[in-house]
Amino acid sequence: MSSHREAPEISKDPVADNTDTYAFVSPDRPDTVTLITNYIPLEGPAGGPNFYEFGDDVLYEIHVDNDGDAEPDVTYRFRFATRVRNPDSFLYNTGPITSLDSPNWNRRQFYSVAQVRAGRETVLAEDVPCPPCNIGPRSTPGYAALAQAAVSRLRTGETVFAGQRDEGFFVDLGSIFDLADLRPFENLHLIPSPAAPGVDATKGLNVHTIAIQVPKQHLTRDGSIPTDVHDPRAVVGVWGAASRRRVLIRQDEDDEVLSGPWVQVSRLGNPLFNEVIVPMGRKDLWNSLPPNEDRRFLQFVQQPELARLLPVLYPNVFPHLAALGAARADLVAILLTGLPAGLVPGFQNFTGQTPADMLRLNLAIPPARKPSIFGLLGGDPAGFPNGRRVQDDVVAIELRAVAGVTFPLVDRSFTPDAAAGALTDGLTPASNPVAFLSSFPYLGVPNDGFDHPSS
Amino acid sequence: MAELTRRRFLTYTSLGVAGAAAAVVGGAELVSRAAGSGASSGPHAEPIVLMVRDAGSAEVALMVGTSERIYRDRDLVGRLVGAAAQVGR
Numbered sequence: 081m082s083s084h085r086e087a088p089e090i091s092k093d094p095v096a097d098n099t100d101t102y103a104f105v106s107p108d109r110p111d112t113v114t115l116i117t118n119y120i121p122l123e124g125p126a127g128g129p130n131f132y133e134f135g136d137d138v139l140y141e142i143h144v145d146n147d148g149d150a151e152p153d154v155t156y157r158f159r160f161a162t163r164v165r166n167p168d169s170f171l172y173n174t175g176p177i178t179s180l181d182s183p184n185w186n187r188r189q190f191y192s193v194a195q196v197r198a199g200r201e202t203v204l205a206e207d208v209p210c211p212p213c214n215i216g217p218r219s220t221p222g223y224a225a226l227a228q229a230a231v232s233r234l235r236t237g238e239t240v241f242a243g244q245r246d247e248g249f250f251v252d253l254g255s256i257f258d259l260a261d262l263r264p265f266e267n268l269h270l271i272p273s274p275a276a277p278g279v280d281a282t283k284g285l286n287v288h289t290i291a292i293q294v295p296k297q298h299l300t301r302d303g304s305i306p307t308d309v310h311d312p313r314a315v316v317g318v319w320g321a322a323s324r325r326r327v328l329i330r331q332d333e334d335d336e337v338l339s340g341p342w343v344q345v346s347r348l349g350n351p352l353f354n355e356v357i358v359p360m361g362r363k364d365l366w367n368s369l370p371p372n373e374d375r376r377f378l379q380f381v382q383q384p385e386l387a388r389l390l391p392v393l394y395p396n397v398f399p400h401l402a403a404l405g406a407a408r409a410d411l412v413a414i415l416l417t418g419l420p421a422g423l424v425p426g427f428q429n430f431t432g433q434t435p436a437d438m439l440r441l442n443l444a445i446p447p448a449r450k451p452s453i454f455g456l457l458g459g460d461p462a463g464f465p466n467g468r469r470v471q472d473d474v475v476a477i478e479l480r481a482v483a484g485v486t487f488p489l490v491d492r493s494f495t496p497d498a499a500a501g502a503l504t505d506g507l508t509p510a511s512n513p514v515a516f517l518s519s520f521p522y523l524g525v526p527n528d529g530f531d532h533p534s535s
Numbered sequence: 536m537a538e539l540t541r542r543r544f545l546t547y548t549s550l551g552v553a554g555a556a557a558a559v560v561g562g563a564e565l566v567s568r569a570a571g572s573g574a575s576s577g578p579h580a581e582p583i584v585l586m587v588r589d590a591g592s593a594e595v596a597l598m599v600g601t602s603e604r605i606y607r608d609r610d611l612v613g614r615l616v617g618a619a620a621q622v623g624r
Contacts, residue, residue: 327598341601
């Protein structure tokens, strides 16, 4: 999965588990960029009475690098606080929740948003309300409008939302984790069975989303609004991170002491990086490090384990990939440096020689009129790996890239295997009946527990 | 900051939460200053936590709020190790 439960330690800490990060020029407001980080993987909508919420003891951040050193130049920092109206009730709500200040809503959550530049933190907003979780038609009637009321426009120009959303990342987990089986190709698998359509394992599940829409000029190094694709100032790097205090001491009763600096426990730039590229013994370390330390993981990008597995698991399907022994400079460019000018006509998202896992978004590229879910591989430079949009099929894109489709970018003598360009887990955004929104926060209305008691 | 003795510091340390920053700072060598966005706003405004990072090198980490400093104090660490031996009995 993109980064759900991708490392041993963070899999035990869902509220701090950054599952997906998105960064794209807003299709309906192209003068802005939308940045999204998701947390709490695989929420079953009926999971009450203590429904899902952000961690009051977690520091959530979205970092933006605008000068290519893989260090944050602009950070958006989110802190949450839970308020309980009646601690003597076990109920989340005592009647229908029809507004964000409904007296029937017992356990509410609020958050602050701060911006950090040059080490200086500026609070942009405080006491911003989250929507409730989507419980069911009696508890949260008119949910879509109720949640939309939690979209807040700030005086400083940003728009923010933090709360439950439909899990928009579509992926066939059941097949992929069963020895990298892809149902449409399982007749070709080492342990074969008849080919079948993909199954969206995240359909009907929810996630918790932190989203902020920012004027472009807030993110660039010189406050400009980029218009030249080849201008280095047009490219920004984006990643999400969650941190906890270094020390937690449990005292008597329910008293806890938190102390020490914030320590990063989760991060995410490119989808599937820590999940698929980084080996098991280093995943927790990777989550604790900043992107400018990713040189330590360069070898795993240059020689990805998955590229060696595909020819074994699909005998005689990937002979060219099996014979490819060269370091994967194409994957290094896609995942760690950005694509320099000259590889793809009219495109670049290069941030320099510092290898770092970040989403790299060229702000000068306008939203696509007819987006391809295969992004740049589909001839659509507005999509992944130019940032990442909610509908991008990052599973297929990365599978195809690892299988060798992008190696000709750096070695024109290489011919990818015929199957490489067709790889897919058999899913599209239409596999999920919950549609994406056409405006902020773009991720769909979460599934309610009454109608999705078991997903 | 309140004046605290090393003896009192040792007493608190047995609970894992100590209140003797002044005593540590007074006779200790500052090894490093970890990043932190804020410190205690006053004496005892927040818990003070001390951790012996490495008894061999006598390094202790002192945490106040979101700040952390690393000191090296062989005398203090020696006493703490001795106290720990007593606690473990």
